[in-house]
Amino acid sequence: MSQPDLEWSTPLGGELRARREAAGLSLQGLAVRSGYSRSYLSRVETSRRAATPAVTRTYTELVPAGPAPTPRHASQSPPGRAAGPELGVTWFGSEVRRLRMATGKSLTALGSEVYLSRSHLSKIEQGDRRASYPLARSLDTALAAQGRLTRLYLEECARTVPVAPDTDILTRSGRDRVEAGDPDPAERAAAAAERLETLRTRSHQVGPYSVLHDLGAGVIDLHAAAGDGRGAASPVWAVLLRYAELLGWTAQETGHDATALRWTRTVADWARALGDADALGYALIRQSQVARRRGDAEAAVGLARRAGALPGISPRVMLFATQREAQACALARDDAAFHQALDRYYALVDMPSLDAPALDPATRWGPAPDPLFERSQLFEATCLVDLADFRTAAALFDRGMATLGPLRSGYARLAVRQAIAYAHLGEPDHASDVMHGALPTLARQGSASLRGDLRLLIRALNRHRRCSAVVALLPDLTSVARSAGGVAPSIHRPSGTPTLKEK
Numbered sequence: 309m310s311q312p313d314l315e316w317s318t319p320l321g322g323e324l325r326a327r328r329e330a331a332g333l334s335l336q337g338l339a340v341r342s343g344y345s346r347s348y349l350s351r352v353e354t355s356r357r358a359a360t361p362a363v364t365r366t367y368t369e370l371v372p373a374g375p376a377p378t379p380r381h382a383s384q385s386p387p388g389r390a391a392g393p394e395l396g397v398t399w400f401g402s403e404v405r406r407l408r409m410a411t412g413k414s415l416t417a418l419g420s421e422v423y424l425s426r427s428h429l430s431k432i433e434q435g436d437r438r439a440s441y442p443l444a445r446s447l448d449t450a451l452a453a454q455g456r457l458t459r460l461y462l463e464e465c466a467r468t469v470p471v472a473p474d475t476d477i478l479t480r481s482g483r484d485r486v487e488a489g490d491p492d493p494a495e496r497a498a499a500a501a502e503r504l505e506t507l508r509t510r511s512h513q514v515g516p517y518s519v520l521h522d523l524g525a526g527v528i529d530l531h532a533a534a535g536d537g538r539g540a541a542s543p544v545w546a547v548l549l550r551y552a553e554l555l556g557w558t559a560q561e562t563g564h565d566a567t568a569l570r571w572t573r574t575v576a577d578w579a580r581a582l583g584d585a586d587a588l589g590y591a592l593i594r595q596s597q598v599a600r601r602r603g604d605a606e607a608a609v610g611l612a613r614r615a616g617a618l619p620g621i622s623p624r625v626m627l628f629a630t631q632r633e634a635q636a637c638a639l640a641r642d643d644a645a646f647h648q649a650l651d652r653y654y655a656l657v658d659m660p661s662l663d664a665p666a667l668d669p670a671t672r673w674g675p676a677p678d679p680l681f682e683r684s685q686l687f688e689a690t691c692l693v694d695l696a697d698f699r700t701a702a703a704l705f706d707r708g709m710a711t712l713g714p715l716r717s718g719y720a721r722l723a724v725r726q727a728i729a730y731a732h733l734g735e736p737d738h739a740s741d742v743m744h745g746a747l748p749t750l751a752r753q754g755s756a757s758l759r760g761d762l763r764l765l766i767r768a769l770n771r772h773r774r775c776s777a778v779v780a781l782l783p784d785l786t787s788v789a790r791s792a793g794g795v796a797p798s799i800h801r802p803s804g805t806p807t808l809k810e811k
Contacts, residue, residue, distance in 0.1 A: 325353040331370040405433040407451040422446040462566040472559035473524035497543035516561040563756035585620035608636035638691035684708040702729040720749040731768035740777035762789035
């Protein structure tokens with residue numbers, strides 16, 4: 309433990325508990341809001357665990373709960389401005405309650421507008437249940453909050469744990485410049501690039517949470533080594549860009565879009581200063597991915613087109629930009645624009661020089677080339693699922709999946725889309741068979757974008773609850789969809805234990 313941590317380790321259990329109670333929060337409510345577990349906060353409050361600086365700040369940012377405003381005085385507190393002193397942290401649920409009461413709406417009335425039960429909405433306001441991004445947008449509209457609730461929701465997600473380190477770690481680098489006796493910048497960059505490939509592989513095999521600490525430490529070390537000069541230290545800056553980009557991807561895959569966007573914007577700023585067109589293009593591609601996952605197809609299309617229009621980008625980064633454009637057009641149900649982007653994608657795939665400059669991991673942006681996938685029609689099939697052309701998608705999946713070889717993480721994601729197509733075509737047995745083979749691989753990933761597809765599949769399969777194959781699959785499928793932190797749910801049964809389907 310560092311010296312600053314030791315200085316903050318004085319037990320403050322009674323005082324912390326008093327602050328929480330004065331704020332009108334239960335242990336569970338504070339746990340949901342802060343991201344710490346209820347049992348951990350209980351041990352801190354009873355002085356069985358020392359309070360770290362981060363935990364202490366969580367309590368000191370609480371303020372005593374005042375009398376709730378009534379609809380009668382709603383006009384004295386405009387919706388866009390909080391009553392009372394300005395707080396360091398505004399919690400999503402508290403702001404929903406304040407805006408609801410300021411507009412004079414009851415829990416029942418607001419719940420009916422956003423298709424939520426009164427009790428569920430009450431738990432969200434009290435911090436005992438977490439909302440979702442679509443719900444935050446619906447509440448924004450119902451309460452005329454002009455995007456405030458959506459921003460608060462994303463900020464609250466970024467405060468949950470485990471969480472990818474945010475960009476503020478750049479201000480906490482251990483040194484301001486490279487010290488005498490440090491390794492040569494080129495040697496440091498080469499070693500860091502090799503380590504990055506190991507982390508990238510681990511994140512795909514075990515899950516994004518497994519690399520958070522090492523990525524954060526790598527960014528701090530490289531940023532300190534790069535210093536202010538971008539001449540002699542240029543090899544370090546080139547690797548630093550890739551570390552920061554992977555940290556942004558990790559934040560995105562762990563569900564913290566606000567943190568992911570800050571990292572991608574930081575990479576974009578560095579890339580502009582360094583004149584690195586590929587790094588800038590890939591940062592815009594990442595932002596397009598975040599927008600698409602939120603359901604903002606228009607923004608996703610615009611960002612992907614900006615990336616593809618950058619002068620000097622490599623054919624491979626252009627390929628990724630075209631992929632994201634096609635996916636976003638499919639999400640927007642713009643069939644004509646989708647096929648135009650798809651035609652450009654196939655033209656890029658056929659370029660003979662596409663793979664040659666991208667084989668070196670130290671200079672490559674994005675995943676390694678995969679000719680089997682890229683030259684099949686599987687990418688088109690995944691987009692057709694968003695376009696609701698399930699029959700054509702299923703036919704393309706049938707032809708393409710058999711050519712890919714052993715199932716791995718990226719291919720398992722394709723299997724989810726394949727199963728969605730089958731479920732919508734009224735073939736639940738076929739969809740269940742596909743997922744039974746993919747679940748062990750999917751369970752190790754802990755990906756927010758993957759969980760989005762799994763939830764779509766669960767909704768499609770719920771229409772076939774009388775099918776025995778679906779009944780046998782849903783418990784394991786739901787467990788994988790809810791998994792977080794890269795921890796695989798227990799879906800492997802002991803030898804000899806029958807499954808529900810076998811019973």
